Amino acid sequence: MTQIKLRNWQIECAESALAVYERHSHFLCHATPGAGKTVMVASVAKTLFLENKIDFVICFSPSRAVARGVAETFSRVLGRSFNGQMGAAGGSYTYQSMDTLPDELWRVLDEYRVFVVLDEIHHCSGTNWSDSSIGNSWGRTILERIQGKASYTMSLSGTPWRTDNCPIALSHYRDSDGQISCDYEYGLRRAISDQTCRAPQIVLVDNREISLQSSAFGCRSFASISESLENKHIKYPDFLFRDEIIDQILSEASRRLTNLRRSAPEAGGLVVASSVAHAEQIARRLSMIDETSIIVTYKSPDAQKTISKFKTSSARWIVSVGMISEGTDIPRLHVCCHLSRIRTELHFRQVLGRILRRQETEMADSNAWLYVLAEPSLTEFARRIEEDLPGERVVSIHSDSVSTDGQTSKKIELVEGQDLSLPLDPVGRNSVEESIHNEGSSEKNSIDLHVSNRFWNEILSLFVT
Numbered sequence: 001m002t003q004i005k006l007r008n009w010q011i012e013c014a015e016s017a018l019a020v021y022e023r024h025s026h027f028l029c030h031a032t033p034g035a036g037k038t039v040m041v042a043s044v045a046k047t048l049f050l051e052n053k054i055d056f057v058i059c060f061s062p063s064r065a066v067a068r069g070v071a072e073t074f075s076r077v078l079g080r081s082f083n084g085q086m087g088a089a090g091g092s093y094t095y096q097s098m099d100t101l102p103d104e105l106w107r108v109l110d111e112y113r114v115f116v117v118l119d120e121i122h123h124c125s126g127t128n129w130s131d132s133s134i135g136n137s138w139g140r141t142i143l144e145r146i147q148g149k150a151s152y153t154m155s156l157s158g159t160p161w162r163t164d165n166c167p168i169a170l171s172h173y174r175d176s177d178g179q180i181s182c183d184y185e186y187g188l189r190r191a192i193s194d195q196t197c198r199a200p201q202i203v204l205v206d207n208r209e210i211s212l213q214s215s216a217f218g219c220r221s222f223a224s225i226s227e228s229l230e231n232k233h234i235k236y237p238d239f240l241f242r243d244e245i246i247d248q249i250l251s252e253a254s255r256r257l258t259n260l261r262r263s264a265p266e267a268g269g270l271v272v273a274s275s276v277a278h279a280e281q282i283a284r285r286l287s288m289i290d291e292t293s294i295i296v297t298y299k300s301p302d303a304q305k306t307i308s309k310f311k312t313s314s315a316r317w318i319v320s321v322g323m324i325s326e327g328t329d330i331p332r333l334h335v336c337c338h339l340s341r342i343r344t345e346l347h348f349r350q351v352l353g354r355i356l357r358r359q360e361t362e363m364a365d366s367n368a369w370l371y372v373l374a375e376p377s378l379t380e381f382a383r384r385i386e387e388d389l390p391g392e393r394v395v396s397i398h399s400d401s402v403s404t405d406g407q408t409s410k411k412i413e414l415v416e417g418q419d420l421s422l423p424l425d426p427v428g429r430n431s432v433e434e435s436i437h438n439e440g441s442s443e444k445n446s447i448d449l450h451v452s453n454r455f456w457n458e459i460l461s462l463f464v465t
Helices: 008-020 037-050 064-078 095-100 103-111 137-146 188-193 236-240 243-260 276-287 303-311 345-353 376-383
Strands: 026-031 056-061 090-094 114-118 152-157 184-186 199-207 210-214 218-222 268-272 293-297 317-321 333-338 367-373 448-451 455-461
Touching (some): 008 037, 008 184, 037 114, 064 090, 064 303, 095 137, 103 114, 199 243, 199 376, 236 367, 243 367, 268 276, 276 293, 276 317
Parallel strands (some): 026 152, 026 184, 268 317, 268 333, 333 367
């Protein structure tokens, strides 16, 4: 087995998990994106093998790229193959594959001592109450086929809440405030202090002179993106597809990346686009400032090979649609442009997490730079990054609630002392990677939108002591 030096938090968390396993079978780790959760849980598996407490490990995660990375990490830490075959230490699978996995794999849980790892568990929702309508198919599978059968389970998440306020599978919540109960927490503030993660610098890009013109209402002027969005005739995607907006963000991010590469020659940048057409538009605009880029989307036939090649190259830019939003490990990414139309706090933090992971050779004061339009929701999410959880309540316990993407969560009545164990949820999507949006910008109408060249930035330098 390969000896890997663990960070202090990984040692603490692993020891805490092993102590909990003396009394209970489940453990939930909440650690900021980029902290190294996979290495930590692989070290727990290593100890369980050495103590002869398990025979096999099964890992589930939200995408093939992440599942492949998990398999590589476990194989490296355990010093054994991790391909799910005879003689292997275990196997790594996606949540989407649960419905098609052979019965032989599920029988392993009945016949052997199995350690099940559930990465990015917030994608799995549900409860173990009699109402099976609460939760998604992944969550129900966890409750029906894993809970009570696995010798040990560990859930991992950097963002342990859901936008629809549904409970997360196998989790417990305080009935007083709906706050999730984690067995171990490692927040971004401590991760930056430990030099595990980079300090985020969030650049909110705004414009002082925006005008709308229409035969219906004449001409209206606005002094910010936020103010203009109060008008029902303009929507956020209308800004995302404007060349002048794209050019402003890309030119600033390009200059930042050039400066960073003076001390970190391998540093790279990520643009999170809204659609395939949008990604192609962004790549064209990058070429106009003499920047080359690689596009990777859910339609790319060799998407995983493209990501792997970029990860080990010195190429400057990769433009992604639904492929590098969560869990994908590319430590050389230092700069990100958030041009997705998705505006949930969970997605915002996951995108930021792609540029937080530090490399061992980095300078102690290295930063991560996120460029985003100063849209009201995104601005609020940026200001709340210093909070480990987004608010007092992360699950709706007593009343119905409507999520930001239009989903309505089930009403959950919590009885004193009742256990809240839960399942999983692709939220009606084929993949946990973000839902793929319709091509092109918002509906065309007779309104003319003009964005001036009077751009300005607000830079949020977070975690300043």
